Amino acid sequence: MKKNIMTLMAAGVCAAVVAQVANAAPVSLYSQNFDSMTTSATAALPTNWLFAGATPTYTGTTTAETTKSAGTSGTGVVSGTSSGGAYEWVNGVLASGTDKAIGFLTSSSYSSPRSILFKWTNSTGYNRTTTDVAWDYEKYRSGSRQFDWTFFSSTDGTTWNSVALGNQSYSADANNTTVSNPPTTISKSVTVTESVNNGSSLYLRWTYTGLLGSTNAQGLGVDNFTIVPAPGCAALIGLAGLVASRRRRN
Numbered sequence: 001m002k003k004n005i006m007t008l009m010a011a012g013v014c015a016a017v018v019a020q021v022a023n024a025a026p027v028s029l030y031s032q033n034f035d036s037m038t039t040s041a042t043a044a045l046p047t048n049w050l051f052a053g054a055t056p057t058y059t060g061t062t063t064a065e066t067t068k069s070a071g072t073s074g075t076g077v078v079s080g081t082s083s084g085g086a087y088e089w090v091n092g093v094l095a096s097g098t099d100k101a102i103g104f105l106t107s108s109s110y111s112s113p114r115s116i117l118f119k120w121t122n123s124t125g126y127n128r129t130t131t132d133v134a135w136d137y138e139k140y141r142s143g144s145r146q147f148d149w150t151f152f153s154s155t156d157g158t159t160w161n162s163v164a165l166g167n168q169s170y171s172a173d174a175n176n177t178t179v180s181n182p183p184t185t186i187s188k189s190v191t192v193t194e195s196v197n198n199g200s201s202l203y204l205r206w207t208y209t210g211l212l213g214s215t216n217a218q219g220l221g222v223d224n225f226t227i228v229p230a231p232g233c234a235a236l237i238g239l240a241g242l243v244a245s246r247r248r249r250n
Contacts, residue, residue, distance in 0.1 A: 033100070052114070069087060108215050144173055145213060145215065152205040
């Protein structure tokens with residue numbers, strides 16, 4: 001009987017986090033690839049995404065749109081003389097490319113550090129002690145200064161905790177003129193250990209920083225972000241059976 005009860009409890013948890021799709025396959029709780037953004041230089045960011053400057057807080061001085069846009073080929077291509085800004089990056093021709101990302105290219109007049117902020121509200125119906133997130137870092141243009149991404153999490157959007165597994169360093173290049181077409185990609189998958197009760201929010205931050213300066217920057221972006229569910233039904237139900245079996249033996 002205990003085994004049956006535990007199995008039903010596990011199944012109940014699964015029902016809250018697994019979509020009703022064929023074969024009960026889990027889908028993301030949230031995903032964003034930025035492809036629905038317009039290609040305007042001042043394109044609006046998706047809901048709950050923001051750009052921030054040197055003092056990044058979600059409720060502080062932020063903007064919800066880009067200041068620049070560039071592609072990797074054709075008219076509107078990023079170049080060695082492109083100006084600094086909060087960018088919408090487009091894989092291909094700016095006006096027609098459909099694969100997009102957001103990020104930065106800094107300069108003497110648009111200095112680093114700069115941050116991307118995101119707020120996710122837990123509406124799963126249960127409290128989370130960990131949250132699995134994944135995304136891609138993408139490189140669009142070379143730069144002769146090292147640039148780094150650092151990753152942080154928060155439960156209030158003000159006090160940030162470093163999540164080192166989400167960091168990525170880009171060594172200095174030989175020049176500022178090499179365009180990656182398509183952009184190069186480094187994928188990240190990280191478990192964030194913040195407790196987020198149902199109805200509360202988790203805040204994430206990606207900070208882009210040049211080593212000892214902002215000029216000769218690398219054009220970098222964030223793309224293909226996903227928050228994934230808790231472990232699938234099979235794993236939870238199997239765990240429930242294992243625990244019940246051990247209790248019987250004890």
